[in-house]
Amino acid sequence: MRALHLHENWTALRTIVTKEVLRFARIWVQTVLPPMITMALYFIIFGGLIGSRIGEMDGIRYMDFIVPGLIMLAVITNSYSNVVSSFFSSKFQRHIEELLVSPVPNSLIILGFVGGGIARGLAVGVGVTLVSLFFSPFSLHSLTVTVSVVVMTSVVFALAGLINGVFARNFDDISIVPTFVLTPLTYLGGVFYSVSLLPDFWQAVSQLNPILYMVDAFRYGLLGTSDLSLTVSYAIIIGFILGLYLFALTLLNRGVGVRN
């Protein structure tokens, strides 16, 4: 058996990622700009107008406190929605068959789509960060933690978006999870408040929410303040990456949602 050689694999992966990046870049007004405008409104309303009455959160000015969470919110939703919509669209238009008839291994198909999700997540994340500079001074406690957490979180949600895309049979199916699962979990994941404010019971419940760990670790990377253990947060993120990747690979190997 002569599998694609390493350089051929690299060419194939680069082709998929480039195609995915061009896909959202061509329609940047629909993909990159709206989250920046939405986040600007969050900064103005929650940070500026309401935040000035709240005062400090965990010893940090409220506006500064919500910046990491809002950047993470944008990264999570965009990484997810890029992959779910692109993968479902490729099924809907049937051009996923271009990949399925080619010798590209399923692992590379996953990496390619995830690469596109990371690219959009980070592009929007950088955009929202730039918008945040109008409201809050830039702060960076640990470059390594910040970059690793944002990239790995993007991978988690790009993989989740891919799995959603595999199972989706119609356009409703690709909006159900973001609307009814992702957004509530993100809003309850400590974007706007510190979990230490919650009663003990709800603190315990919140700790079942994986997004809480991602937002908290990212906030630590930027501001140096954290409610949770960084090690636990990394372990959870890496665990999700491995679990979701293996699940996605199993689905594609079995042809679920893509092969008859």
Added chain:
Amino acid sequence: MSNAALEIRALRKSYRNGFEALKGIDLTVAEGSFFALLGPNGAGKSTTIGIVTSLISKTSGKVKVFGHDLDREVQEVKRNIGLVPQEFNFNNFEPVAEVVVNQAGYYGIPRREAWKRARHYLGDLGLWDKRKDMARTLSGGMKRRLMIARALVHEPRLLILDEPTAGVDIELRRSMWEFLQDINCDGRSIILTTHYLEEAERLCRNIAIIDHGHIVENTTMRRLLAKLDTETVVLELRTAAQQLPAHDSIRLRRIDELTLEADINRGEDLNALFQLLDGAGIHVQSMRNKTNRLEELFIRMTQAGQSADRGIRSAS
């Protein structure tokens, strides 16, 4: 290494609802051949192609492409096949050239080489001028040609075309025939499914007919056509015939006042027909074949299990 482009043995496909699309078919396509796979709608043509191209999982059986086993060497199998599917399946929102260049990338072909090949195949198929246009803006015929260029860009040894000329006007269809004949002459094996039986008769040297999941015929086109024992011609008359003459091997029927049909037994030549008509004082203005010869055979072979939704049409 086998010299067969495609070998299928005991191939079965059953769906969860119990429908058995393929009931253990055997099929061999020789390397370099131009092979027609014909059958009524739902006979199993597209299922067979789907399994060979890894788009459909088989239930059981063996598939080999140039000796590479689909179960053990799927990537080699894929590398050797180019597929032109029945339905448009490219990204409508991509420029034409990118559809082809990206496909080359999936096969590990570097971008510079991919552009060179895209220029070559899009040029040959008359689409290079459209390379910057979005794929969705192309006409139906252009979209079909785009899919052929895309299927050829990794230069596969076996090209599979699933109804490539459906909805294409006759002029374009003929130019596509020439193109396909040229690439077959260059040594590429071609498998064609089509509803235009004239197309199969004109292009293909070998043929298999599939019906209800069984291969009912697998032979050369010449041998198949030799099975026809009669041929029917339609005669337009100059003046109305009063009485139709009788003949042992030629049967005449009146269609209307100025039109006759003649069934001529195999082995009888047209001179006998004209002598018969001349002797009866019947003057023929023009003559044409009633149907495509292959169509007659096709209908005969698939008649046993005919279903209401068979939509075979002839281009003749």
